[in-house]
Amino acid sequence: MPNLLAHLNEPQLAAVTLPPQHALILAGAGSGKTRVLTTRIAWLISTRQLTPQGVLAVTFTNKAAREMHTRLAAMLPINTRGMWIGTFHGLCNRMLRAHHRDAALPQTFQILDSQDQLAAIKRLLRTLNVDDEKFPPRNLQYFINSAKEEGLRPPAVEAHDEYSRRCVELYAAYDEQCQREGVVDFSELLLRSYELLQRNELLREHYQRRFTHVLVDEFQDTNRLQYRWLKLLAGADSSVFAVGDDDQSIYAFRGANVGNMAAFEREFKVANLIKLEQNYRSHGNILSCANALILNNRHRLGKNLWTEAGEGEPVRVYEAMTDGQEAQWLVEEIRALARDGHARADMAVLYRSNAQSRVIEHALFSAGLPYRVYGGLRFFERAEIKHALAYLRLMENPNDDGAFLRVVNFPARGIGARSLEALQDAAKAANLSLFAAVETLTGAAAAKLGAFTRLIEALRSETRAMPLPELVEHVVARSGLLAHYQHEKEGQDRIENLRELVNAAVAFLSDEGIGQNVPADLGVANVAAPPAGVQFANVAPDIGAQGLEGAPADAADPVAPDTAPELSPLAAFLSHASLEAGENQAGEGDDAVQLMTIHSAKGLEFDAVFVTGLEEGLFPHENALTQASRFGDAASGGGAGRQQGAPPEQGLEEERRLMYVAITRARQRLYLSFSQTRMLHGQTRYSLKSRFVDELPDEALKWLTPRVQARGSASLEGWGGAWEGFGGSRGRGAGSGFGAGGAAGARATYDSGRLSGPEQRAAARFDRGIAYRVGQNVAHARFGEGVIVNVEGSGEDARVQVNFGREGMKWLALSVAKLQALG
DNA sequence: TCGGTTCAGAGTATT
């Protein structure tokens, strides 16, 4: 244990060792948030306050979930497989597979990614003969997802005009279609799981008893439904440990609700608010820029980053005349850094929008500098992969009309639009899936369609005994996909990807369970047994190491999972493919400059960071300034919109937080650049420098180009001015007041309390039956409940250090203090 | 069924 806690700073230690109470950890950028979260879990387990089964730890991305698994496995001698650590979607998937009957789903339900969902909506509109000009599929998709994320089923969506009433009808029709086909979209995973828990009291209580500790990463990014889901899962005896940073909330546009932080504090009566403000990433000048900038936001919980590292280098600012020149300057600077020994992979070029990467890529490419662009198509989103997956899905679930339509005529089998139309009519009339309706047809079309369904059935029987990778390989070949691409001129890459799919299957098998795709809930039995002698004090007796989920299924028991123990490897692989889109580009191994949007940079860090395009209208983006209208076009009518009536400054504040995120990515060197002109939408646009540049402290900046006076005057005046003589630098590169004192922050205090008078001595005898040990929960008359984090001395001199949460850390002499042992 | 033309739209994005 001591080594677990070693090297934690005071607030970190306080957070990690909090007694089992709700807590909100305000974790600034680079403050060791993930470390605190994982160490907290490790500490609770190793002090026997918690078993691996009692943990529910939830993140947003697979990457973060993997990171948590890895770190935890490094700290504890346990197998983290089977633990409930994963993404919201991954965990909901797991719950729905385990209780699929209760959730009214087939065990092998397929998951629609956004692409699939959009295709399903388009298909729906076609079936219903709905004018897709009037009801653009994208808007409908947004409408449906927004409603689901508000927890609203069609009947609950308010519609006060004809248009929104129609949207609601289409929403209902879409849900029916999904149900018929046995498919579930991303928001449905959440909502279905939420409703399952809400409806089934026994199940809910089971999970509530089981998850004594609920830990949430990136809490500021949770949407309303996710928050409600957490509230349902946290029972009376659960402690919720939420870690987040309101200053890094940059996803309101996709439904994130920062308000959840304040709501959590209020609704859970959070007594422990701990701020992690010591930054281990960036030098002082960088942090002073971040701090000064974010101070301009009014709606904050409040936080100030500090570092023990020195001021470091000044933040460099560059003004270009054109976007092309800005890119050229980047190239020079990157070359210079590389000459100084910096790895290119440790440099990142950030921009507000993807379109900006063009110019930069062009310049890097011409200069022969290797680079890697984030974003774009990910592995499992590629067309050829989706085709292969469609075959596999159809084998698992013939009702999946989306998959059917995707590959029924790919590769071409002479099945044209007319045949399909006939098939769709027949299916609709008989209320059958397309696959099943094939049998009802007659004629020439029927023969070809029949050949297709027989192919699928043949694939199913041929591969029955095959291991997954072989199965995938077989299907890729037998379906004709491979041959199709072999005949295509530019099919080589696609063939390569299809081979890679086989490798993905191999990899999936080898680390199955590391992600959130453990079949059903049955990995629990694989969890290494806890150290001998561990009692499951905080865990309901029916959930020991074997776990309820490890027990044989019993349909009569409403809490028991109702699936057979194993989801087929194929079905598990398919959910993996939907839930984890995979890498977006090859070449990761190269020493390449990293190009990405600021959004994708969140959570990453680099030695040198270039934040480019700091221009009004671009960053802050004009759409964010004129906001409001953007939200709730389709959805507003239904009351399902996001951010309704958001005041205009909210858009600006989110942009500013984005800038804050950008700045705090840099470890040593930060460059800010902007251009007087920029090619945008085919037109040259004259830009003013971003207000964000003006919000930074002069003394932390070093101008690489002559600085133009007041805000806004940057643009045209400098234009044409021959200021080749660079190097006019203003910044003396120094701020003061960093590093040293500022450990403002954690509320916890660390006095060594000798609080009791001699008269209490008599009462101080501790129940000898229970030894004082680290992790022991105790109660104190004055300080309330706490947990022992340290024991020192013995006999009369024995002292214990107790973390009382809000009341802080105290050293208490056992001979004096009245302490009562708790469960 | 494919390939070329035309036209609209152009912010950020995970699952």
Place this chain on the structure above:
DNA sequence: TCTGAACCGA
């Protein structure tokens, strides 16, 4: 300016 989607003709 560039891209992606839809559409039409061979």
